[in-house]
Amino acid sequence: MVRIALCLEYCGSGFEGWQTQPHGRTVQDALEPALAAIAGEPVATVCAGRTDTGVHASTQVVHFDTTANRPLSAWVRGVNTHLPAGVVVTWAQEVAEDFHARFSALSRRYRYVLLNRPMRSALLHGRVGWHHAALDVEAMHAACAFLPGIHDFSAFRAAQCQAASPVRDLRVAQVERRGEWILFDFEANAFLHHMIRNLVGALVDIGKGGHSPGWIQELLAMRDRRLAPPTFSPDGLYLAGVHYPDRWNLPDQGRIIAPLFLPGEG
Template identity: 65%
Template sequence: MRIALGIEYCGTNFRGWQSQAGGGTVQDALEHALRQIAGAPVGVLCAGRTDAGVHATQQVVHFDSDAERPLTAWVRGVNSNLPDGVAVRWAKPVSDEFHARFSARGRRYRYLLLNRAQRPGLWQGRLGWFHLPLDVVVMQQAAARLLGEHDFSAFRAAECQAKSPVKTMIQASVRQFGSMIVFDFEASAFLHHMVRNLVGTLVHIGKGAQSAGWVDELLGMKDRKLAAPTFSPDGLYFRGPVYEAHWALPDPADDFLDGILA
């Protein structure tokens, strides 16, 4: 049987999503917890890998298991074996044709940036921070230039393994809630460090170092060395993949982050 799970986690104390030597990743923790319930090793495949320090409100994974368990066991039972900072939100049987990564037609990220003179205390590790005033209107104008299909090589990490840098940006927005600036991105797929590099560039524009038109120049030059530095992972949240409606998967990605910003 193939099961899909919705996972949320705080990435602060993890070494990223993907399993690696020495453990300490979200995947390592989840597979260990699943093994306790399944009574056998369980390997999971995710919708989108996240780096160390990056959070998720709706990571989706799937796994195959011969163990017959009620869905509550795959949620509450697994959660009882998970460390603090990661939890299963839902479980659902899916057909063998479903694949957490390859069935997704898009992915969504949100970056939360505290824009004030003082660094965060209460939300340390869960917010990005920039101390100088930022022009949100200019950043909105710059973000709009990212929409559509582009070669995003200027925002691609050197170690990125994607076959093509060409992606389609569906949403790129910048909103302000008091001292909080919220960046939302949705695209067909993302390159390694792409969102953090986009935020770094938009902040560079927002502080007055470049005009909104700089985005067009960077897209055209396709050179990562010419764009702004990669921004901190602290405020980055993977809000989940986008699937076709026929998969009928729960999508609670926005209930928490939208609620606190309302």
């Protein structure tokens, strides 16, 4: 028995999230039969972070165990021949049996890509968020200063969240404008269900002048999801990095590679 780690890239628009469902329209439901076709046996996978319907990934890490003896290229090129167009394996690496895609991770990094112009994008439909009115990025940047640290994020937690605790260590919260694009970057030890989309919703509300930057600190203190803005669209959200201890020697450590498209950027 060997344990293999894989990295996946996928467009979430064509899937109803990561986790397997009876209807079979998830990333896991696409990946496991493709792996089984190469392994010649059933394969069960574990991912670093379960993404929701419509959420994308440029760096989703997965592990699985198999008795099949295959070259690493088979787990990349071979598996890719059995995958739909919206998902692809980018690398594979054999790891020790104590590696775990979820529990060995030190942190996850997400990027939200928001198009901020009067017209939505037709070419990037489903792959970027959109807000029609001009947003004050300086105000959103000031609000982000209140977010890093160990906090109770109940105000930004979905009602159906199954996490045992709402406390998370948010290490990075950044926002920057690049022309008509606004990029939000977040890194934490782990995230609550809808946490990033709820944070983006609050920051956008601040950016359009609905509240001052300090309001985000008030929301944290009140710990009441009902007082925060609605959950923002999943379209622009990317799982963009998973960081592991150096001893695993995995590729793509610490890199943000989502998205690979920003029209107008050189």
